[in-house]
Amino acid sequence: MTATEEIQSAADQRISDEVLMSVRNIRLSFGGVKALRDVSFDIAKGEIRAIIGPNGAGKTSMLNVINGVYHPQEGTIFYKGKTGLMKPHEAATKGISRTFQNLALFRGMTTLDNIMTGRNMKIKRNFLWQALRWGPAQREESENREAVERVIGFLEIESIRKTPVGRLPYGLQKRVELGRALAAEPELLLLDEPMSGMNVEEKEDMCRFILDVNDEFGTTICLIEHDMSVVMDISDRVVVLDYGSKIADDTPNEVRANQAVIDAYLGVSH
């Protein structure tokens, strides 16, 4: 057995056969622009699934369809035993969290408040209890704070807890955004270019966090990434999009050897 085969078989053992999400025949267009053309793929429970493709291929649109930000003209999604498209807040309550390609932090709030907001939907006491902030409401807030502190510890951002996020450098803001997504304790985590704009060291940290999340909490991850070496390192399976169509869906090694993928990346005309 070669080294790569060994890695692959280890990955196969880790991933269960159970399908967590199945994206079926998604077509999405904006006026004349066809962002997604009949795209289908599965995400297995527990895997790290990558979506790659050149700029404008429709990767971000795909994540937006998955958690209900965009409404496709055709197609549907199967998730945790149910078929149907979700609204963004529904997707969140059903355990889908995400980060954005261009930071989408709440800029007027501190790191702590941003991450606390990631758990907002876990808070059950209504606004009257909160206005009194007494007894059960106080306890609930403390419990959520403890959970958030675990996320803060996990991401090693204790020192910026009370800093307004607008003042943080870009790489740390991305980490806080990951923290906000993790605070919801997601089953499926969607990451849109989590490493873009980072230096090598920051990228390594981010890779480590993504692998740890997958390992320690068993969170299924679907990520978009441009850096091929990162994709090769951390993902179990890769979907390749080009001009809105799926052109490959395989293990990282197979994808790398795929002629259609190479052509797409080199910009060979269609």
Place this chain on the structure above:
Amino acid sequence: MLYRETGQIKTDYKSDMAMFPIAQDRWFIYGCVAVAVIGLPLFASSYIIEAFLIPILIWSLAALSLNMLLGYCGQLSLGHGAFMAVGAYAAYNFATRIPELNIFIVFILAGLCAAAVSVLFGLPSMRIKGFYLAVSTLAAQFVIEWVFSTVTWFSGDNAMGTVDTPAIVIFGYKLESSIDLYMFCLVINIVLFVLAKNLVRGSVGRSWMAIRDMDVAASVIGIRLLPAKLLAFGVSGFYAGVAGAMYAFVYLKACDITSFDLFQSFNILFMVIIGGMGSVMGAYFGAAFILLLPIVLNITFQTFFATSGFAGLVSNIEHMVFGGLIMFFLIVEPLGLARLWSTAKEKLRLWPFPH
């Protein structure tokens, strides 16, 4: 070395999440409350109490009301003057039509009426934001003004649309002296401030700020935008309604729709901008600033210009300075006096070793 966090180690999250986690802040607030409860009634003249302190207590509530909606939730309203009117007329009607009602119940009901109206005019926020929402709340201002000046039922069938409010009686004790009225306002003010502060630092406040800062991200983390926005309109309307009832019953001693016109809506907006968006303390700063500034300017310019024959100019210059200051804050310090205050505290924290 007076203002430090060091040495104040928090052993649990509860104390870190206290309303004022830094001890010096806590003492400052206790000091302010002590002065307000004991010092001012003892030493302030009844003129000062009636002309300054009571208005500040009332308008700071109005500013807090709009601050929750605009500063925290990011929804602009130009109808807050009218929401105060709803509170004032509702309180008048409850108090006169059901005289046995306790005054606090009357004020709560008045707040609830204003909340309902505010939610109604907040419904368009489902579809529109920013400028267009401001226009829709402007419509609220005009519609409500029109209703109260034409439907005389609200003002006890008084053709003028203006009517005297009954005296405030608490458990058989009639509030008459300026200190009585001041204490009445102070109690309501403190209670509502504590509730508001709790609300904005809990999950409700976080959902409002999330909507303000980035609504797509807010919905993606599971916040339902419309209910959260309508809650902001409702809570804000409640506060505006109570402030309106206080303004009518304590300050004007009458219900008069012309006292709740668009000018007041703008005044409340200026209080929020100058005091500091997204700051509960800012509501006091803003209210005090807007109420005191015209007086300070007036005194200053009177002494300078009275003798030089330009007396007619004085009021115009006052308006210009007023407008200039608002523009200054919008451009230079959009977070207002509250921000200047916290910057000063940050400096103090480093003092006397700035490096």
